[in-house]
Amino acid sequence: MIDSHIHLDDPRFDPLRDDVVARARAAGVNGFVVPAISRETFPRVKTFRNRYPGVFAAYGLHPYFVDQHDKADLAELDHWLQQEDPVAVGECGLDFYLPELKAQKQRQLDCFLAQIELAKKHDLPLIIHARKAVPEVLACLREVGYARGEIHSYNASLELTRQVLEAGLKTGFGGAVTRPNAHRLHQVVTYVPDEALLLETDAPDQPPWSHRGELNRPEYLPEIARCIARLRGQTEQALIQIADANARELFGLPEISDNRSPETTS
Numbered sequence: 001m002i003d004s005h006i007h008l009d010d011p012r013f014d015p016l017r018d019d020v021v022a023r024a025r026a027a028g029v030n031g032f033v034v035p036a037i038s039r040e041t042f043p044r045v046k047t048f049r050n051r052y053p054g055v056f057a058a059y060g061l062h063p064y065f066v067d068q069h070d071k072a073d074l075a076e077l078d079h080w081l082q083q084e085d086p087v088a089v090g091e092c093g094l095d096f097y098l099p100e101l102k103a104q105k106q107r108q109l110d111c112f113l114a115q116i117e118l119a120k121k122h123d124l125p126l127i128i129h130a131r132k133a134v135p136e137v138l139a140c141l142r143e144v145g146y147a148r149g150e151i152h153s154y155n156a157s158l159e160l161t162r163q164v165l166e167a168g169l170k171t172g173f174g175g176a177v178t179r180p181n182a183h184r185l186h187q188v189v190t191y192v193p194d195e196a197l198l199l200e201t202d203a204p205d206q207p208p209w210s211h212r213g214e215l216n217r218p219e220y221l222p223e224i225a226r227c228i229a230r231l232r233g234q235t236e237q238a239l240i241q242i243a244d245a246n247a248r249e250l251f252g253l254p255e256i257s258d259n260r261s262p263e264t265t266s
């Protein structure tokens, strides 16, 4: 199965990355979409894409670090998108949750709009971070006239979800779904149609409920799938097939071949 959003390059994985990947594979997770978050992380993401089979790179400038990104970074991003054969532009987007980020609203909008333009130019999907900012994300996509991609770590209202789906975006669900009291999110994950659903861990952040307080790992993806399948009244296997096909289609992923025995997915 494919983890459609994992920060495998995160320094917190430095002492245990081989083990993280090995245990994910043993759990049936053999595809990893790894989005960069700043110019400094581009080479790291590339390194791990080359080191581990099944790792696919995306390059982008995360809104969390908006005060660091400048015009030169956008030019560098353009270059990496051209040269490095990524599967998406991201992680990019808008974050109006934290006050210090909301204070830089215009700078965030400019940086996100420029990245939508780059996605359009290079014909790539977007991996979007949208925290308290889904209406503004949709407005930016409309402004550029390009809405191919997904909103990751999806957690918006049912009303906004209708607009997100209408725009043609996909929605990535992760560990937050496993929180027993996440009632609104449970409703949303049940509402989203098959063709818009992606699975992700966002590791090392956002561990599932049973691992709260720990470092998140891609090996927990089947647990997230099991929870979502139960909520949606689907079998785990059917849900995984649907989500994998969506990730493959959105990111244009090839078949992933490794030595994993087929029975490990059950």
Ligand SMILES: [Zn+2]
Pocket (backbone or CB within 6 Å): 005, 007, 091, 202
């Ligand atoms: Zn992320």
